[in-house]
Amino acid sequence: MTEGLHLAVALDDAGWHPGAWREPGARPAELLTAGYWTDLVRHAERGRLDFVTIEDRGASAPGGPPDDERTDLVRGRLDALLIAARVAPLTSHIGLVPSVVTTHTEPFHVSTQLATLDYVSRGRAGWRVQIARDAGRDVDDLVAEAADHVEVVRRLWDSWEDGAEIRDVATGRFVDRERLHYVDFAGRHFSVKGPSITPRPPQGQPIVAALAHGRHVYEFAAAGADVVFVTPTGPDSARAIAAEVRALTDRPVKIFADLIVYLGRRPDGELPESDAHTFEGTPGDLADLLAEWHAAGLDGFRLRPGVLPADLLSIVDDVVPALRERGLFRTEYEAGTLRGHLGLERPASRYAASGPVRSAGVAA
């Protein structure tokens, strides 16, 4: 699979087109049910996709009324991380990457929630870092807060070394407290003591992903994320962006391009403006485009289906086979964890090497 590309889909309500909920086959009355989300994720798993992301904008941002008075748009949504947890026991391989907001939320809670998603999915959790809009604060400050947030969450995941649970009947000790670590983070927006209440999750560090449209967020993503979603407009910009992001870090960061895709019937009229390149055409043409952009230096793609479930089904049933014909996509899962799908090693805890020496014999 070293030659292959990675493929994810971004799930959002009834699809990324605002009118998607009225299309034939849409299930607008079921957007708040477990069955709807389970079916979508199972479709994606049937296609052997790396992961799904689930959109969310959080609760804690100063909400205010919607920007419009329209009554023909989807309103109301569920917490994405809980959707992922609900789907986890009903799927077996696909990565589950909910959006979770960093603005105003508690890093301690976010850390244990994602670690728990990693437990209930047995190593398939990821986190799409979401910065909420906040009219009262500038973007630099929000990004800086997000960077601190990710740092704390990652420290907390490492705060229990692997093997901290010893169950040593002779000494009566359940844990080795030398392998539990305070994270002692002190920053501008919060200070967090640690250790976590949750043992180190199965992947050690669940996957962190971020969407980045420009230099400032590239820097944030390169420093803290494992997967970066970028928005090139063609193979040349894909090449340039990939090079720019890779130059910012030595870490093994996977670069995915976001694409909005319409593969069949869609709402009438002009397509809405979007932050990402919009593709409209046949599955074969999309496979050609993915192959070309992949060759330009991208590791993978996050496809945003315009209409659900129709465009997701077309990705799974038509685009994926077309990629396989080109030798660019797996036919079966070769790993059981999200890290495994992405070819990323399970890292050791940052505290494991620097921790106190437990006995003279250990160092030798």
Added chain:
Amino acid sequence: MTKRQVILAAHFPGVNNTTVWSDPAAGSQIEFSSFEHLARTAERGRFDFFFLAEGLRLREQRGRIHDLDVVGRPDSLTVLGALAAVTTHLGLTATVNATFNEPLDLARRLATLDHLSGGRAGWNVVTSSDAFTGANFRRGGYLDRADRYTRAAEVLQTARELWDTWPAGEPVADAATGVFTRTADPGAFVHKGRHIDIAGSFGVPRSPQGRPLIIQAGDSDAGRDFAAADADAIFSRHGTIEAGKAFYDDVKGRMARYGRRPEQLKILPAATFALGDTEDEARERAHHVRRQQVSPQTAILLLEQLWNKDLSDFDPEGPLPAFDPVLDADSIIKGRTRLFDDPLATANEWRALAQEKGLGIRDLIIEVTGRQTFIGTPASVAATIDDSVQQGAADGFILVPHIVPGGLDEFVDTVVPLLQERGVLRTEYTTTTLRGHLGLDHD
């Protein structure tokens, strides 16, 4: 006349010394399979709900992380979200702190769980203010102790306002007419209060139960009033018939003041159990479990909690300290509420008891702490549970097994059929929501 039905809940064993990890049957405290096993067992026993406790900082004693007990737990609502996928009827409830969570986020997550479980969500509202736990959070330990319940009440009030924002019937989602919602902003809300001042748009449409079940666990006067005014169930500590009746009458007697009827609040004491084919065997097993719960090291540690002093040089099989507990120092234990109101009096009682029965430290600790609520044959335990409910000492029990994940298996296999024979426990679920199971109206 039909007998009053027994409400049963299953408490996932907690992070403390009553959860036995040294037994060969003890499994993982954190793997999802353990949660799944216990929840499926409870559902097989036609229990009303599953219950999770909370602890937001690892406990410390004498400035060091406590290492003798089971430790490590998941985020409660996330695990419940996953359990909703592997159960169909069982209520799913979690303890979530009202101090270290924001009401908007909490209301959103609970409403989501209610949607994703088809109306099975419940929230045990607890509150704390200690700076020790607060060190893990943005808020820190900012809250005066006296403000704990006023903030908790306001968080709950705010959550209810948020759950009530979306009218029933929204969203319409009518593709033919193109109307998704009747109004552009069905979740609009404003809350201006002493502790909470927020406005915006609540994101989650009305959930199947309207409002998730509200549980309360405090035992203080303020806690009892809070429950009488606002809760659907109480997690009580009063498991014996005598103490249970007094508590039951006290709390239900407060409800009229808040315009509520006694049957709108279910009183559920925590209960532990040890079963045997004979009463003698049950007693032996109870004692065996107690020895597992109180290891020699744990005995010294529990003794230190009363004496408030390092006693690590003491022999667990030897006599109690001759000197008195230290009263004028800070508590050596953090992350857990103070256990003793009058340490001197308790120490004198313990020394007298040890003297009288000839007990060393470990046996004394076993004697004075945490004896099982129900010890006996399945028939006698079923009878005791039934009697407690018929006599008005409880509406049911929250059972706390001593071992993960199989600690409830025997109870479900042996006691549950007897309760069903007695006509006090359903043989099949006849309702789909947690409020439905408890005979409570949907809000």
